[in-house]
Amino acid sequence: MKVILASDHGGINISKEIASLLTEMNIEFEDIGCNCEDSVDYPDYAIPAAERVASGEFDKGILICGTGIGMSISANKVKGIRAALVHDVFSAKATREHNDTNMITMGERVIGSGLAREIVKTWLETDFLAGRHATRIGKVSDYENR
Ligand code: RB5
Numbered sequence: 001m002k003v004i005l006a007s008d009h010g011g012i013n014i015s016k017e018i019a020s021l022l023t024e025m026n027i028e029f030e031d032i033g034c035n036c037e038d039s040v041d042y043p044d045y046a047i048p049a050a051e052r053v054a055s056g057e058f059d060k061g062i063l064i065c066g067t068g069i070g071m072s073i074s075a076n077k078v079k080g081i082r083a084a085l086v087h088d089v090f091s092a093k094a095t096r097e098h099n100d101t102n103m104i105t106m107g108e109r110v111i112g113s114g115l116a117r118e119i120v121k122t123w124l125e126t127d128f129l130a131g132r133h134a135t136r137i138g139k140v141s142d143y144e145n146r
Contacts (some may be wrong), residue, residue: 001027001028001059001060002028002029002030002057002058002059002073003022003027003028003029003030003050003058003059003060003061003062003123004030004032004049004053004057004058004060004061004062004066005012005029005030005031005032005047005049005061005063005070005110006024006031006032006033006034006045006048006061006063007020007033007034007035007045007047007063007064008034008040008041008042008045008057008064008065008070008071009034009036009037009038009039009040009071010042010064010065010066010067010109011036011063011065011066011071011106011107011108012034012036012037012108013108013113014053014063014064014106014108014111014113014116015031015035015064017113017117018062018064018116018117019031020121021117021121022076024122025124027124028031030058032045032048032049032125032145033045033124035117036059037086041103041127042065042070042071042081043061043070043074043107046063046065046070046071046074046075046105047074047075047077048050049061049063049075049103050074050076050077050081050103051078052074052079052102053078053081053102054078054079054080054081055077056092059102060103060104060124061070061075061083061103061104062103062104062105062106062120063075063083063103063104063105063106064105064106064107064108064116065105065107065108066107066108066109067107068078068085068086068087068103068105068106068107068110069085069107071083071105072084072085072105073103074136075103078130079144079145080101080102080144081101081102081103082099082100082101082102082140083101083103083105084101084104084105084124085105085106086104086105086106086119087106087107087108087110087111087115087116087119088115088119089115089119089122090110091139092104092119092120092122092123092144093122093123093128096126096127096128097126097127097128097129097133098108098123098129098133098136099133099137100130100133100137101123102132104119104120104123106119113120116126120123120143
C-alpha cells in the first residue's frame with residue numbers, strides 16, 4: 001500500500017504523528033508538506049494529493065488541516081475521490097466498510113494526536129464490505145461521470 005500525506009499549517013503536528021505511525025506500520029508513504037508554520041492555502045495541498053490518489057499513483061491519502069473541513073471539501077472536488085472527514089474510530093471503520101473511502105481528513109484543532117493515530121490505524125486496516133455498499137458507491141460514481 002502506498003499512502004500520500006499532506007497538511008496545511010493548521011495540521012503540521014498531527015501530520016508529524018501520522019508520519020511516525022506510517023513508519024511504525026511499515027507503510028510506504030510520501031509527505032508532500034507543508035511542514036511549515038507559515039499560513040498556506042489548504043487547496044494547494046489537498047488537490048495535488050487527491051489527484052495523485054485518483055490517478056492510481058497512491059492507494060490512499062491522509063489530509064490534515066485545522067478542522068479537516070477545507071481539506072475534505074477540496075479533495076472531494078477531484079473525480080474518483082471519496083474523502084471522509086473523521087474524528088472518531090467508529091466512523092473510521094464505517095467509512096472504509098461502507099464508503100470505500102480513499103482519503104481521510106482530520107482537524108488538528110478538533111482532536112488530539114493519540115486519537116488521530118487510532119483513527120488512521122483503524123482506517124488503514126479496515127476493508128470495504130462491497131455488496132450493497134458497492135451499489136451505492138456506483139450511484140455516486142454514475143453521477144460524477146454523467
Ligand atoms: C487555517 O486557518 C484553517 O482555515 C484551515 O486549516 C482549515 O481548518 C480549513 O478548513
